[in-house]
């Protein structure tokens with residue numbers, strides 16, 4: 001939904017920062033010995049992410065209770081702990097964690113900024129991809145609701161992948177694919193839906209739709225809009241009671257085209273839908 005700049009730290013810079021605070025010397029040696037592997041698999045991740053295909057990286061799947069070796073005697077739990085213990089809880093790893101988190105500027109990229117990011121989410125889950133547990137480009141600032149909505153189910157196909165805020169095609173961020181209609185209920189309400197441009201491929205259209213569904217964007221946008229809508233109805237019935245439907249529509253359209261909202265922002269889409277709705281512009285219910 002919302003583009004984020006790619007973290008500038010490389011896989012190996014992040015990995016070394018986290019390994020730096022490991023006190024167990026034998027573990028530290030083993031972790032250091034696989035830094036070349038980490039660098040190599042991270043390069044693969046970045047190359048595949050650029051073409052929207054990280055889902056093709058084979059996940060680590062194992063029976064419950066097992067702790068398989070990922071490579072060269074290093075176990076899954078040791079790589080997962082490198083994140084939870086040495087990146088989240090310890091310096092110097094925590095410094096990088098915070099840098100990635102604040103880069104979202106308080107707006108969760110998955111839901112288009114409805115929520116404020118509270119933690120980092122592993123785009124490819126660390127349980128199945130422990131080799132990417134501390135890869136900055138796999139760590140996305142995420143709000144609590146998105147974290148809950150986003151299941152850890154693995155994407156089996158290209159179109160099941162959430163839109164990756166660091167890597168995916170600009171079209172997902174710069175073109176409009178979320179729209180709304182006004183429900184003439186009392187009070188009226190907004191219903192959001194997806195309608196990607198015709199020139200998108202079927203997979204791109206499907207990805208947008210799946211992202212919208214998986215993060216429950218429609219109902220979350222509607223809830224945001226309901227609050228705004230009641231204030232707007234009061235404004236129309238009060239201070240703006242004497243303006244014509246056309247003037248009110250122009251006012252709504254001007255709010256919608258404000259540069260401060262990205263193309264699929266709930267508010268931009270809301271004002272756009274309201275401006276086009278002659279019933280609403282005439283006399284809101």
Ligand SMILES: [Zn+2]
Nearest residue numbers: 108111143146
């Ligand atoms: Zn969110």
